Amino acid sequence: MMNSEVRPMLDIAAFVERVKTGDLRAVSRLITLLENGDPHGTAALALLPGRNHAAVIGVTGYPGAGKSTLIDQLVRAYRRQEKTVAVLAVDITSPRSGGAILGDRIRMQDHALDPRVYIRSMATRGRHGGLAEATRDAVTVLDAAGYDVILVETIGAGQDGTDIATVAQIVVAVVAPGLGDDVQAMKAGLLEIADLIVVNKADREGAESTVRDLQEWHPHVVRVSALKGDGIPDLIRAIAEHQRILDLQGKDA
Ligand SMILES: Nc1nc2c(ncn2[C@@H]2O[C@H](COP(=O)(O)OP(=O)(O)OP(=O)(O)O)[C@@H](O)[C@H]2O)c(=O)[nH]1
Ligand SMILES: [Mg+2]
Structure with missing residues (x-):
């Protein structure tokens, strides 16, 4: 039968x-x-298979901090290293869908023709388990598909923001200058889950004092201008160093 x-x-x-x-x-x-x-x-x-080949890097931070612009630069840098890269843009806020999100939120049109770069926006509305589960599943798929680097963009607000730490090996929190009192609020949230703090928009006034503020609270603060591409090699190096430490810990375990 x-x-x-x-x-x-x-x-x-x-x-x-x-x-x-x-x-x-x-x-x-x-x-x-x-x-x-x-x-x-x-x-x-x-x-x-649970391969754990890929470096999974969470890029989080408030709306407009420059996460997508930074990710675009990271994609460029990793492609220069001949690595294959996947980007997941996790949209927890707006009802926009499909191409509109890719067009608006991900400034990566340059990579659209590169077959070794996969860019995907994810909507988690209505999904049980929320951001963490949906994103973790997608990361598992991309890892199994053999990508060397997986970049996950999320808005680090509230519970959804902290979830990223359970999905990514490395959490990069992107901050723009002129936060003022917001730094206080951030200390409780982003700073705690972040492995690296990126002060973006270094081309703007106030970047230096934001860097100084944050250095009092976090050992790894990197200053960049995602728009101009300044400081990106420093960030790539800091991520690699963190990855190296994780790998060593993995071997010890
Ligand atoms: N001056 C300056 N502007 C920047 C820099 N990086 C990003 N921007 C600008 O900041 C705005 C927001 O950048 P995005 O990369 O879309 O920020 P985002 O954090 O991804 O925003 P959401 O996805 O909406 O949360 C855009 O107009 C960028 O051009 C920078 O280094 N310097
Ligand atoms: Mg974005």
Whole structure:
């Protein structure tokens, strides 16, 4: 008797193989299935290896701090190192969808034609488990697909902001100059989960005093201008150093 339950299983196995070879359509499809809570997505996810190949870098910070502009620079820098890069822009705030988010929120049109850069916006509305679970699943998929670096953009506000620390190995908090009293509020939140603080918009007035303020609270503060590309090598170096320490700890464990 032909078992109707067997064929979908075989299809899922073939589908998972395509994901593992980095087939972009399969990767996108699986992330969509997972976003929608589709059982086929869950079944496929269960067949993926937990490879832990990729460096998963969370980029968080208040709206407009320059996260997307910074990520664009990081993508450039990692591509120069011949690394493959995936970007997940997690949208927890607005009902915009599809291309509109990619156009508005991710300033990475330059990378659109580079097959070794995968850019994806994620909507987590209506999803059980929220940001952390949906993002973690997508990261698992991208890791299995073989990306060297996975950059996750989130707005670090409230609970959703702290969730990023459970998804990313390294959390980079992006801050713009002129925060003033906001620094006080940040200390309780962003600063606690951040491995690195980036003071962006260093081309603007007040960057130096923001750096000094934050250095009192955090050992790793890097000053950059994502717009101009200044300070990006310093940031890449700081991330690599943090990664090196994590790798050493991993070997010890
Ligand atoms: N002067 C200056 N402007 C910058 C810099 N980086 C980003 N911007 C500008 O700041 C604005 C917001 O930048 P985005 O990269 O979209 O900021 P974001 O944090 O991703 O914003 P959301 O995704 O909406 O939370 C844009 O107009 C950027 O051009 C910088 O280094 N210097
Ligand atoms: Mg953005």
